[in-house]
Amino acid sequence: MRYAMAIDTKRCVGCADCVVACQTENNVPEGFCRDWIVEETIGAFPELQLEIRSERCNHCDDSPCVRCCPTGASHYEEGGVVLVNHDECIGCKACIASCPYDARFVHPEGYVDKCTFCIHRVREGKNPACVEVCPTHAMIFGDLDDRNSEISKALRTRKHKTLIPEAGTDPHVFYLL
């Protein structure tokens, strides 16, 4: 089993519903977020392109944050999901410095927090809150090891990319182009 997410940049309108859905679902404290929107303009007037992306922790296969964590608080769960065990985290911020995606922050309670792929929902057979809410159905979550999953099909049939592949972390959030 290997969980992953694909975000369809053709469908995304950048409304940030994923951001606010994550905040209410996961009680993310005010002033912080586990996911965010990036709008990238390419070209010059009037030959323009716009790429809109919903970004978050990439749940990498070779995660520098897990490797550098001195206490083992950052760890892999089932399906390759990278989580932080709040009780074991000492808030040293080594993982924050190591993450190429700027995906982590220190929660006001003292531990490091980030996207969990809503593992509490996934374990109940539901989609992550951001995927579930997206009005334009721009996000797909699923198991890459299942050839028939929607995400496997999408990655087989659609051109796609990952962010900062040169960091060599083997990210598992994909962008459909």
Next chain:
Amino acid sequence: MGKKLNRREFIKIAGMGAGGLAVASSFLKPVSLFGQSVSREKLIASTFSEATPTYCEICFWKCAGWVHKKDGRPWKIVGNPDDTHSNGRFCPRGTGGLGAYTDPDRLKTPLIRVEKRGKQVFKEATWDEAFDYIAEKMNGIKEKYGPECMALFTHGSGGGYFKNLIKAYGSNNIAAPSYAQCRGPRAEAYLLTYGEGIGSPERTDIENTKCLVLIGSHIGENMHNGQVQEFTRAHMNGATVITVDPRFSTAASKSKYWLPIKPATDLALLLAWINVIIEEELYDKEYVKKYTYGFEALKKAVKGNTPEWAYPITTIKPHIIRETAREMAAAAPAVIIHPGRHVTWYGDDTQRVRAGAILNALLGSWGRRGGFYAPSKAHVPKPEHPPYPKPQKGWRDAFPDKYPLANLALSSGICDATIPSTTDACSIKGWIVYGTNLMQTLPQPQKTIKAIQNLELLVAIDIMPSEITGWADVVLPECTYLERYDDLRISQGRVPSIALRAPAFEPQYNTKPAYWMAVQLAKKLGLSAYFPYEKIEDYLEYRLKAVGSSLAEMKKIGVKNLPLEQELYFLNGEDYEFATPSGKIELYSDTLAEHGFDPIPRYTAHEEPQEGYYRLLYGRAPMHSFGRTTNNPLLTELKLENEVWIHPKVAREWGIENGEYIRLENQDKVVSNKVKAKVTERIRHDCVYMVHGFGHTQKQMRRSLNRGASDTQLITRVNVDPIMGGTGMRVNFVTFRKEVA
């Protein structure tokens, strides 16, 4: 160039808004059980949640959903899968609706003004004191000037109860800025052409269309939920999208054709398209023959409106005009020239929208799959009450010869009729303002203030202390939609449906639902007979019973879809009588001719900005509903301030850097609040753009105070549509003022 809503910005924001943070509601605080921190995920998985049905009040789309509590505390709002407005997926504003409930800056108790109007010195009052004050003033106005001198401005679900109250009192001066400042020209243009309006949600069959033409409609930035969902579906199904916009909008970025038109020239482009469709004989001949009136006159009228004629006006190249016209014809009848929604731009807006309506008729898209469908609406009777007294005069008497084709009251007209002048036959003396911040919804705020200073009574009913509540004599604090029942949502769509809003939480502070307020006020005014049910639950039960449902059932399902009563599309060759004077689609309008207006739309040039000035355009952001949400703690996290979009060449000329704070000054020397410059290739050089609803000056809205600039403040002049009185607002020009560090 990228814009990132990232954590770092959030941290900065949190630092600046420390006041707001300190009083943030308990549910956003970190959860701790038994004195030790518990994994949030474990906690969420283990807790019990309960759900209450609602329909959203954050915008007019009114999506139905469920409010979830966890351990008795507010948790989240999600869409109702049975609801055709949302298909189970809320937009960011709906998802962030809890922020309306938790906002610490909410109005908390009734207030009565104690000093000069506008100075914002109030005393806290009991509900009884507030109602007594209002009733005494209203009785005085009735006695001195007649009941017609009271007016109601309204926006939102609770407005209906006050409409009932003010009609019972004897006035018909009921206005919504959504007419004269927004959709009015669209309604009249389609009524004139087809005998029917567009309505809301729009009857556009976007999900089945093969070609969608957007004239300035920024779908995706205006997050009208179901429409955005259909837009995406059409786009993914390969529909051709043609977007006409001086700005590279989100929709433009999804389009096959982006036509970066010179602002204020859209009508010329529409006429050129009509010219091509007729000259190249691309129109639906059978449809035009069977259903339309005035084709030959139209053909003659647009003879000279060739693409070559339109090129220097619009800056759109002739071959692009031809190519896009052919794309539309190839997709016909599954083609939509979108009628738009906010269309009060230049003062000839009814004519511009009508040109689009005519183009739709030539392509045969009205009544066709992928064009415009026939919407259905549930019929839900209301309880009987005594007939309303007949008003002896109305706002229209103040303008005897003007705006002959306005079918609804003009909010700007009522405002004008409040400023005394020798010609006024109906001078307004009292306003009730429900759920609309007139200081931001009406253009020319200086005029609004002048009108307010002439009032004998101004009552504001709102949830937030907006600018208009600061001018009020009495402020009545309403509880949010999450704390109250409201009337059923009965709106048009492909399927007739009803939706229930029930209270998920008890009202916080000393706030009350609008229904309760209207009933209490009716008692004080001796008008209780018009409210046969004291409790809204009984009123709802009456209405639900009439359609075979009940409050108990609706609390379980939230939304009820009823059987379809009519076909969505015309049957093949169906005879159809349109509700127009000719019984046909009127390409030529005798009605317009009789009133001295162009029977076929004709282009006239609009004033252009002087050198060093740029046309001020404005629009929406997906996470805000105008100024109503710009203090919402969840939504301010997504967007705290607006920016002014400036083309890089213009920015270079003025030495403006991306991200720098500047001020705008308009042609009347009005200077804006400071606003961040967004230097971007995504806009033409002759205009600037900003999102409407920012630049609040109300000190009690601590998050939104002084964040960004207000476009309304800069809209000191308007071009009024002579047909129906809409206020064209894109006729203001601005220049830049650098901030001195």
